[in-house]
Amino acid sequence: MKAVVLAAGKGEGLFPFTQKEQKESITVLGKSVISYVLEGIKKAGIREAVVVVNENGKQVQESVNVDLSLEFVEQKRPGITGAVKDGMEKVGEDFLLAFGDVIADPEFYVSLMNIYAMGARAVFSLVPVYEGLQTYGLAKIVGDRLEVVKEGSTLALAGAYILPYGDFDDLLEYFSRISPMAKYFIWSGNWIDIGFPEDLINAVEMLLKSAKTIVSNNATVSKTALIGKGVIIEDGAVVEDYAVIKGPAYIGRDAYVGSYSLVRDYSSIEEKAVVGAYCEVAHSLIEPYAEIGSKSYVTYSVIGKGARLGASVITSNYPAVIVRGKVNKLGALISSGENISHGSVLPPNFKK
Amino acid sequence: MCGIIGILSKDPSLPLATITYECLTRLEYRGYDSVGVAALGEKGIEVRKAKGSVEEFAKKYNVFNMRGEVFLGHTRWATHGQPTDYNAHPHLDCSGSIAVIHNGTIRNFVELKEELISLGHKFKSETDTEVIPHLVEEFKKRGMDTFTAFKTAISSLKGTYAVLAVVKGEKRIYFAKNFNPLVIGLGEKAIFISSDIPSFLPYTKTIVAVQNGDVGYVSENQIYIENNGVAVDVRERVHQVDWDASSASKEGYEHFMLKEIYESPEAVMDTIYGMDSDRTVEEVVKRLEESKRVIVVAAGTSYHAGLYFSMLLQRYGYTSISVVASEFYNVKTNPDDTVIAISQSGETLDVILAIRRFKEYGSLVVSLTNVIESAVARESDFKLYTRAGPEIGVAATKTFTSQLGALVYLWAKLVGEKVNLEKVGEVIRGSLNLSGEARKVGEELSKKENAYYLGRGLGVPLAMEGALKIKEIAYIHAEAYPAGESKHGPIALVSKGFPVVFVNTGELFEELQSNVQEMKARGAVTFGISVNRKLNTDREILLNVEDERLNPFAVAPIIQLIAYYASVSRGLNPDRPRNLAKTVTVE
Numbered sequence: 034m035k036a037v038v039l040a041a042g043k044g045e046g047l048f049p050f051t052q053k054e055q056k057e058s059i060t061v062l063g064k065s066v067i068s069y070v071l072e073g074i075k076k077a078g079i080r081e082a083v084v085v086v087n088e089n090g091k092q093v094q095e096s097v098n099v100d101l102s103l104e105f106v107e108q109k110r111p112g113i114t115g116a117v118k119d120g121m122e123k124v125g126e127d128f129l130l131a132f133g134d135v136i137a138d139p140e141f142y143v144s145l146m147n148i149y150a151m152g153a154r155a156v157f158s159l160v161p162v163y164e165g166l167q168t169y170g171l172a173k174i175v176g177d178r179l180e181v182v183k184e185g186s187t188l189a190l191a192g193a194y195i196l197p198y199g200d201f202d203d204l205l206e207y208f209s210r211i212s213p214m215a216k217y218f219i220w221s222g223n224w225i226d227i228g229f230p231e232d233l234i235n236a237v238e239m240l241l242k243s244a245k246t247i248v249s250n251n252a253t254v255s256k257t258a259l260i261g262k263g264v265i266i267e268d269g270a271v272v273e274d275y276a277v278i279k280g281p282a283y284i285g286r287d288a289y290v291g292s293y294s295l296v297r298d299y300s301s302i303e304e305k306a307v308v309g310a311y312c313e314v315a316h317s318l319i320e321p322y323a324e325i326g327s328k329s330y331v332t333y334s335v336i337g338k339g340a341r342l343g344a345s346v347i348t349s350n351y352p353a354v355i356v357r358g359k360v361n362k363l364g365a366l367i368s369s370g371e372n373i374s375h376g377s378v379l380p381p382n383f384k385k
Numbered sequence: 386m387c388g389i390i391g392i393l394s395k396d397p398s399l400p401l402a403t404i405t406y407e408c409l410t411r412l413e414y415r416g417y418d419s420v421g422v423a424a425l426g427e428k429g430i431e432v433r434k435a436k437g438s439v440e441e442f443a444k445k446y447n448v449f450n451m452r453g454e455v456f457l458g459h460t461r462w463a464t465h466g467q468p469t470d471y472n473a474h475p476h477l478d479c480s481g482s483i484a485v486i487h488n489g490t491i492r493n494f495v496e497l498k499e500e501l502i503s504l505g506h507k508f509k510s511e512t513d514t515e516v517i518p519h520l521v522e523e524f525k526k527r528g529m530d531t532f533t534a535f536k537t538a539i540s541s542l543k544g545t546y547a548v549l550a551v552v553k554g555e556k557r558i559y560f561a562k563n564f565n566p567l568v569i570g571l572g573e574k575a576i577f578i579s580s581d582i583p584s585f586l587p588y589t590k591t592i593v594a595v596q597n598g599d600v601g602y603v604s605e606n607q608i609y610i611e612n613n614g615v616a617v618d619v620r621e622r623v624h625q626v627d628w629d630a631s632s633a634s635k636e637g638y639e640h641f642m643l644k645e646i647y648e649s650p651e652a653v654m655d656t657i658y659g660m661d662s663d664r665t666v667e668e669v670v671k672r673l674e675e676s677k678r679v680i681v682v683a684a685g686t687s688y689h690a691g692l693y694f695s696m697l698l699q700r701y702g703y704t705s706i707s708v709v710a711s712e713f714y715n716v717k718t719n720p721d722d723t724v725i726a727i728s729q730s731g732e733t734l735d736v737i738l739a740i741r742r743f744k745e746y747g748s749l750v751v752s753l754t755n756v757i758e759s760a761v762a763r764e765s766d767f768k769l770y771t772r773a774g775p776e777i778g779v780a781a782t783k784t785f786t787s788q789l790g791a792l793v794y795l796w797a798k799l800v801g802e803k804v805n806l807e808k809v810g811e812v813i814r815g816s817l818n819l820s821g822e823a824r825k826v827g828e829e830l831s832k833k834e835n836a837y838y839l840g841r842g843l844g845v846p847l848a849m850e851g852a853l854k855i856k857e858i859a860y861i862h863a864e865a866y867p868a869g870e871s872k873h874g875p876i877a878l879v880s881k882g883f884p885v886v887f888v889n890t891g892e893l894f895e896e897l898q899s900n901v902q903e904m905k906a907r908g909a910v911t912f913g914i915s916v917n918r919k920l921n922t923d924r925e926i927l928l929n930v931e932d933e934r935l936n937p938f939a940v941a942p943i944i945q946l947i948a949y950y951a952s953v954s955r956g957l958n959p960d961r962p963r964n965l966a967k968t969v970t971v972e
Contacts, residue, residue, distance in 0.1 A: 034624070078627030126621075143628045144637035150582060150624055151566050151633075152596040158637070161821035161950075174814045187821025214597075218637025219647060219820065221953055243956070 034149075034195075036074045036082040037120030040067055040093045040133035041108040046168070046229040046356065049384060050337055053369045055089035056227060057133040058096035060303045060321055060338075062240050062283045063267065065096030066227055067133040073193075074131055075101050076139035077146045083123040084133070085116045093133070114204045125198060132192035136236045137224040142193055148216050149195045155215035157208070158191035160224050165357035168228055170205065178212045181205045191220055230366045231358040233318050233335050238299040241265075241281035252284075261297075273310070291327065306336075309344070317364070326375065334364035342367070343375035353381035386774045387474070387488040388412025388460040388580045389567075391549040391558040395605055396574040402449050404575070404588070405456040409439045411584040414634065414777055415488075416462030418756065419473035423484040424453030425551045430484050434459075434473035455551050455558060459486040462775050465494070466511030467758040476515040478522035479507050482553035485521075487514040488580055489546035489565040497541065517548060535559045536600050549578060561600040569593035569603060571623070576603045582630045590626040593619060642778035642858070642959045646945050647817060650810040652773035652783040653790040653938065657806045659772040660794045669751050669767050670798045676723040679703055680748070682739045683727035684710040684969065686781040689850040690788035691727045693937060694796060696843060701800045711972070713739035720747030728752070729776065729784045730968040731759020738972070740764050753791055755784050769795075778960045779967050780857050780948070785850065786813065786941045793934070804934050812935045815928065816942040822926040823943050826912050827859075827950025829884070829924065836861055836884040837875060839868040839900060842892035847937060851888060851914075851944035858959040859951035868900040881908030887922055888944070889915040890936045914943050 044051030057067035064072075067084070074082060081102045086093050090105050097103065106123060108116045121128060129145060141158065148156045157179060162169055169189035172179040181190070190208070201207035225236045244263040248254060251268040258272045263281030266272065270284045279297035284290060288302045291310035298315045302308055306319045309327035316333045319325065323336045326344035333350040336342065348364035355361050365383040367373060373385070390408040394401050405422055420442040421434025431453070433446040439460060443449070459474035466472040475484040491497070494513035497520065502508065506519040517538055524534035531552050539548065539561040547565035549558055560567060560578055570577035572589035579585055582592060593608055599617070601610035610617040638644035660666050673679060679698055681691035691707045698705040708716050710733065718724060724743045728736045731754030740750050740761065752765035755773050762768040771787035790809060797804040830836055836855065840848035845867050852863035866875055868887070879885065885904045889897055901911055901920050913922035916936045917929060928939040952959040 076628060078625065080627075140632070140639075143630075143632075146628050147582070147630055147633040148637050150592055150594055150626065150630070151568050151636075152562070152594040152599075154596065156637075161824045163821040163825040166821070173818050175811075176814075186818040187824075188818060189821075216636075219643060220637070221639045221643055221950070 034079060034127060034129055035124040036079045036129040036131055037117065037124060038067065038070055038074070038082050038084045038131045038133045039113070039116050039120070040090075041085050041087040041116050042134065044134075047366070050230070050335065050366050050368045054337060055087070055092045058089075058092040059227070059233065060096070061136065061233065061236050061318065062265075062301055063285050063304065064098075065093075066136060067093060068097055068099055069136045070131050070133050071097060071099040071101055071103075073137060073139040073142035074129060075099060077129070077142035079129060083120045085120045114202065117204050121198060127195060127197050130194045130196055132226070134227045135192040135224065136227065136240070137191075137193075137220070138222040140222060141191070141220050141224060144218055144220065145193055145195050148218060153195070153214075153216040154197055155211045156195040157212070157215055157217040158193050158220050159188040159217055160191040160220045161187055162189045163187060164359070165229075168356060169226070179208075179215070179217055180212070181209050188219065189226075191224060192226055229356045230335050231355055231363055234299075234316055234333055235359065237283070237301045237318050238316070241283060241299050241301075244281050244283075246280070267304075285321070316362075320369070332364050333362045334366070336365070336367045337369035337371065339369055340367045340371045340373075342373045343377065345376045346373050347378045348383070349379060349381050351381055386415045386462045388415035388584070389486045389488050389547060389549055390458040390580070390584055391486075391551070391560070391578040392456045393556065393558055393576045393603055393605065394454050394574070395576070397454070399574050401453065401456050401575070402451045405458045406439070406443050406448055407587075408577070408579065408584045409458045409460050412460050412580055413439050414775070415580060416460050416775060418463050418468035419461040419470070421459045421461075421473040421475050421486070422448055422451060423457040423475040423486075423551060424451040425455040425484070425553070425556075426453035429553045430477070430481060430551065432475050432477060432484060434475065435470045436468050436473065454556055457484060457486050457549055457551060457558070463757040464490060464772065465513045469758075472510045472512050474512075474514060476510060476512065476518055478518035480522065483518040483521050483550060485514060485518045485548060485550045487517060487546055487548045489563070490544045491516065491542050491546065492544040493542070513544075517542070517550065521550060521552075531555060532559065532602060535561070539600050547580060557602045557604045559602045560595070562595045563597055567595040569595060569608060571608075576608075578603060582626060582633045586626070586630060592624050592626055594622045594624065639953075640778065640949070640958070640960045642780055642782060642949055645776055645778050646782045646942055646949065648774070649783040649786045649942055650813040650817075652771075652787045653813060654810045655772040656787040656790045657794055657809060659770060660791055663769065665767050665769060666795065666798065669769065669795065672723055672749055672751070672767070673799050676749070677704065677719065677721040678723075679705040680716065680718050680722055680724045680743065681705065681707040681727065682710050682713060682724060682736060682743070683707070684733055684735050686785045686850060686853060687727040687729060687788060689846045689853065690785055690792060691725065692846040692849070693789060693843060694725070694792040696846065697793070697796045698799075708739070710735035710739050713742055718743045718746045718748040722748045724748050724750045726750055726752045726761055726765060727754075727788060728759070728761045729755045729771075729781055729788075731756045731761040732968050732970050733761065734970050734972055736761055737764060753788065755787070776967075779962055779965050780854060780945075780959065782945045785945075786938060789937045789941060793937070802934065805932065808932065809935060809938050812930055812938045813942055815930075816939045819926060819928070819943070820946050823946035824950040826886070826924060826926065827947045828954045829910070829912070830855065830861060830886075830947065831859060831951040831954040833884045834862060835878070836863040836886060837871065837879075838863055838865040838886045838888060839871055840865070840888035840890065841868050841897050842890060843936065844888040844890040844892065844940075847890070847940045847944065848886070848888040850941070851886060851947065854945055854948035855951055857965060858948055858962045859955055859957065860963075861951060868897055871900060872903070876903065876907065879904055879907045879909050883907075883909045884912065885909045886912045886914065886947075887920055888940060889913055889918070889920050890940065891916050891918055891933060894918060914940055916940070
């Protein structure tokens with residue numbers, strides 16, 4: 034079986050961030066979002082996938098480092114339905130459809146195959162959700178099948194399916210049409226659909242929750258630095274004198290944490306990112322090559338690739354407007370390559 | 386549920402009996418009350434079968450010395466006919482030259498059986514399955530070739546099935562599937578056809594998917610499948626299992642517990658239909674009408690179902706006492722009392738001891754168990770059953786809801802209430818669709834070490850079950866009280882952030898609402914599981930149920946899901962709680 038992976042969405046929930054960077058190529062704990070999907074489908078026994086991309090396809094392609102035979106196809110027909118059809122045409126048989134913006138355990142994709150192998154004509158995955166219900170495609174169990182609905186259920190279509198090759202004008206209508214011969218399951222392992230800034234922050238937390246401390250022998254960690262529980266430090270990373278990586282936290286390849294800085298509570302400093310001295314970083318995702326100036330305070334924030342925060346930048350995070358958050362805190366969303374001047378105090382929900 | 390396996394050898398040196406035994410041990414989770422094996426060799430078909438576990442059976446009947454080129458193996462969970470040696474599969478036709486194993490339920494077997502008997506066929510079991518070999522035999526007698534006879538037999542069945550058949554003199558396994566699982570494994574030295582993939586995974590990773598409506602056969606050099614009379618291109622069905630399929634028996638779910646909660650609608654409806662077609666029910670109702678008192682005895686979750694039943698009876702003027710099984714010695718019953726003994730497994734020792742004592746006092750004993758002819762059933766005067774199928778998760782879920790189904794059915798019959806129990810399945814599904822809400826409450830509770838579950842009226846036994854569930858699998862200390870009782874002590878513990886879960890079945894609504902205010906005033910975090918009307922707790926799950934008598938079927942899945950998600954978000958395995966066993970056979 035082959036897979037069709039969708040990576041051509043606009044990512045409106047993450048605007049303006051995703052106007053510069055395709056959502057699927059955002060790095061989380063050293064891997065792009067789409068890489069989690071591709072690793073999952075690989076674990077499910079799939080060797081070939083068609084990735085449907087938009088004009089930012091190159092970003093997606095460059096962000097992938099998974100041993101699979103991949104064909105990148107630029108979307109021609111509009112909407113999700115168009116994307117699925119563009120991909121499906123390339124495979125021409127039953128296929129695994131995966132949304133490229135989901136971070137889930139590989140077993141999530143294995144579950145699909147386990148059900149398909151037992152003779153199901155189609156397989157749907159569902160996951161229970163409780164915040165921002167209107168932002169998910171929902172399905173309801175009625176009798177022995179699923180109905181796609183707008184409300185009246187808390188079961189979200191979980192972004193991975195096995196579908197028969199077919200003719201349809203609307204994907205959700207196709208789901209409804211095949212549901213009498215489909216099987217479904219409710220996934221309760223790790224799963225986050227990346228749609229909003231808080232999803233990225235929650236994804237870092239989800240992935241670090243069960244992390245054990247692993248410090249690479251090729252990292253340079255000062256003897257006076259403190260490393261707490263659930264801290265991963267990759268090759269080439271530098272942690273300077275008196276820095277406290279309290280964790281759970283991820284310090285990527287060749288990343289830098291300056292003296293006296295505190296990195297705590299589900300933060301990820303990705304590859305070659307720099308956190309200056311005397312900073313505090315919590316509940317944040319600092320993308321590769323980003324720089325955080327000295328004495329900055331960054332919480333509940335996402336800082337894009339190569340973005341630069343000057344010295345003494347403060348991100349306020351409360352009270353914020355959240356679509357899917359567990360807590361009503363959200364700091365700044367800074368797009369790739371943007372600069373924030375020295376001494377800025379950014380309000381909650383700040384976006385640039 | 387039953388487990389079935391067929392193996393066709395392509396290599397005479399293969400120890401087929403041993404392989405069949407190994408496959409059966411891996412299928413035993415699907416049913417464990419009886420086992421059977423058929424070996425098809427040059428001389429014909431040899432069948433050995435018996436009640437008991439795979440291991441006991443294999444030793445006692447020395448399965449390992451059976452010889453043949455094709456084997457069938459079956460592990461049974463009884464639904465029609467007690468678990469006895471003669472009801473165990475495989476079943477044979479009159480001539481002993483057709484052997485069949487089956488997983489599923491044939492709804493029209495009574496009519497088929499009567500017809501076959503009128504045609505002179507002799508039946509040896511009480512099962513629905515036995516009609517299949519006789520049907521094949523009958524059609525063969527009428528001049529059909531075996532495959533046509535098999536197909537014709539299958540087309541006359543109404544119900545669900547995965548069927549395997551072998552016929553003397555033919556090195557083939559015939560199969561058919563409708564809803565119950567079936568999958569083919571293509572090994573180098575043998576072909577497998579089984580209820581699941583893990584059973585044959587050590588021997589092959591090449592499989593052929595079998596779909597609903599498929600009928601066909603496997604032989605040494607051919608797999609033939611047709612669906613609706615059209616031959617299927619088998620090549621399209623072949624897959625390499627390049628993934629870790631060891632957890633395939635959970636059908637996509639991470640835990641059996643969650644899978645079983647989602648099986649509740651079917652489990653409860655099967656139970657209700659089962660009660661509907663069981664003549665014992667009428668007899669039991671008659672006895673209950675004549676009884677002076679109804680004593681309900683059970684342990685754990687079953688006790689809560691029993692308490693619910695007891696309360697229903699009390700409201701209609703019956704004198705009913707529910708007794709915790711291990712405390713049975715506190716109660717002296719009389720010959721004019723009826724005892725209702727409830728046990729999922731039917732093996733709970735405390736319940737058995739209680740039954741024995743109450744029978745000594747001369748009382749009539751009616752059992753309600755999920756296992757046909759279990760110890761509790763055997764010691765009872767009347768046997769009623771839930772038909773929830775095997776439950777693997779240690780915490781009772783679908784079996785609790787099924788017990789409620791059976792007991793509400795019994796209550797309605799007894800007091801003459803007209804309840805449309807056909808709707809129960811949809812009521813349960815309505816709650817399953819709200820599992821996101823239950824997940825949220827579960828995740829919040831997972832951060833706490835203590836909790837109260839409060840309810841009023843019929844909400845009390847449900848609150849008790851909610852508290853038990855979260856104790857069992859999430860290790861959160863939880864206590865249930867009638868909400869009005871909370872002022873008499875428990876409230877002393879409530880301080881800022883203390884979680885209180887209200888089970889609001891709509892009874893004494895205003896009183897319950899003031900209990901919520903009392904708790905909020907002390908800083909409690911309040912949660913509500915409310916039917917039809919909100920209490921205004923901090924977080925509330927609103928369940929809409931048209932007929933309030935069906936309320937427990939809406940509440941039960943929610944309290945189970947809350948406990949499940951509390952357990953999972955604590956990183957625990959809800960299927961295997963520490964210190965607990967599924968069946969308690971010690972005092």
